[in-house]
Amino acid sequence: MTSPAMGNLSGYPETQALVRDVLDVWPDHEDYLARSMGARSDGQMATTEEVAAATRRLIAGRERHFAEGYKWTCDQLRQEELFFHREGRYRLATFADAEAEVYSRPEYMEPYVSGLLLTQALWYNHLGTFDMFLDRVLRPTREPFDYLEIGPGHGLAVFFAAQHPHVRSVAAWDVSATSLAETRKALDTLGVSKPVDLTEVDILSAAEPDQQYDLIVISEVLEHLEQPQTAVRFLKTALKPGGRLFVNVPINSPSPDHIYLFSTPDEVSALVEAAGLTIEASELYATQARPIEKAIKNRISVSVGLTARAA
Amino acid sequence: MNDEAILERLQEIMADVFDEDDLVVTRDTTAEDVEEWDSLSHIRLMVAIEREFNVKFTNAEIESLESVGDLVDKLKAKTS
Numbered sequence: 510m511t512s513p514a515m516g517n518l519s520g521y522p523e524t525q526a527l528v529r530d531v532l533d534v535w536p537d538h539e540d541y542l543a544r545s546m547g548a549r550s551d552g553q554m555a556t557t558e559e560v561a562a563a564t565r566r567l568i569a570g571r572e573r574h575f576a577e578g579y580k581w582t583c584d585q586l587r588q589e590e591l592f593f594h595r596e597g598r599y600r601l602a603t604f605a606d607a608e609a610e611v612y613s614r615p616e617y618m619e620p621y622v623s624g625l626l627l628t629q630a631l632w633y634n635h636l637g638t639f640d641m642f643l644d645r646v647l648r649p650t651r652e653p654f655d656y657l658e659i660g661p662g663h664g665l666a667v668f669f670a671a672q673h674p675h676v677r678s679v680a681a682w683d684v685s686a687t688s689l690a691e692t693r694k695a696l697d698t699l700g701v702s703k704p705v706d707l708t709e710v711d712i713l714s715a716a717e718p719d720q721q722y723d724l725i726v727i728s729e730v731l732e733h734l735e736q737p738q739t740a741v742r743f744l745k746t747a748l749k750p751g752g753r754l755f756v757n758v759p760i761n762s763p764s765p766d767h768i769y770l771f772s773t774p775d776e777v778s779a780l781v782e783a784a785g786l787t788i789e790a791s792e793l794y795a796t797q798a799r800p801i802e803k804a805i806k807n808r809i810s811v812s813v814g815l816t817a818r819a820a
Numbered sequence: 821m822n823d824e825a826i827l828e829r830l831q832e833i834m835a836d837v838f839d840e841d842d843l844v845v846t847r848d849t850t851a852e853d854v855e856e857w858d859s860l861s862h863i864r865l866m867v868a869i870e871r872e873f874n875v876k877f878t879n880a881e882i883e884s885l886e887s888v889g890d891l892v893d894k895l896k897a898k899t900s
Contacts, residue, residue: 594867796860803839807864
């Protein structure tokens, strides 16, 4: 690491090690990571370090494999980015297309999912919304709460929720049994001792839930659905009165399996409000910390984090 | 179209893509010289050039065209 901007990692050994893992495989990525890290506040760096520590436990012994997956994923995303800017839309539009091209192909899913894990700490926009979740949504909670996450993936959010001193129950749903098995493996690796109820549920076709939750998290999921509005309406029925929904969704973010294009933050807010929820907070994080207005104008990916409450 | 005309149009496109109104480019300008010219904005730049000059770049061209001089030469070849 020779870039001066990487100097700010000296107090963050886990982050430094994760960055080193990637640069060993992809030295040309240094400028990108220097900019991503250099733009972070002290608070965001503290969260980065926590996420990097968890990530390194998940990839221990296979660091090179995950770093190669990250580079491969970035290469795929550049192709999607090219299509998006040429055509003004995401390449795929239906779940069936995404299933055929991505989800049903282990040779595609393996490096893709490995790569996405590393983006959580390495990409400014991903870390920004995770920091919002951890610092402004989860940790300030002072009352006992029941937690539900939709699409838990590598289980990082569940991992942090399960450690909260006031958490009463932790559950996570996914449409894919394979994904849930991966989540279970990740939670075991991370040493989560609290019981976590993992259930196969399709929120687009599920019956009214038999339990309600105080905090529901849906992060990087809505853009994978043909009808995100149906999902949010359903989640409202799964919230207790006064319960909160945390949504994280990227706009203008071409990816092999993103099929629903949100073009502005207002479209995300409108979707949540249309379900009858009241938005309490909203934060925006552009790729590489680009100024938000310019990012939206230039159709650069922006992660939208928002918290909404049920009446 | 001569070099100068291509360069002038490229400068306008780059100023717009990189949001730098007073950007000045020469044949020698590379991605190293422009702070906003990274792997992400490079793709937007190439698509904006495709539109302006009504050409299409191959993936290999997009990967390799990282100096203004190379862009001018490629555009001259594609539009002649």
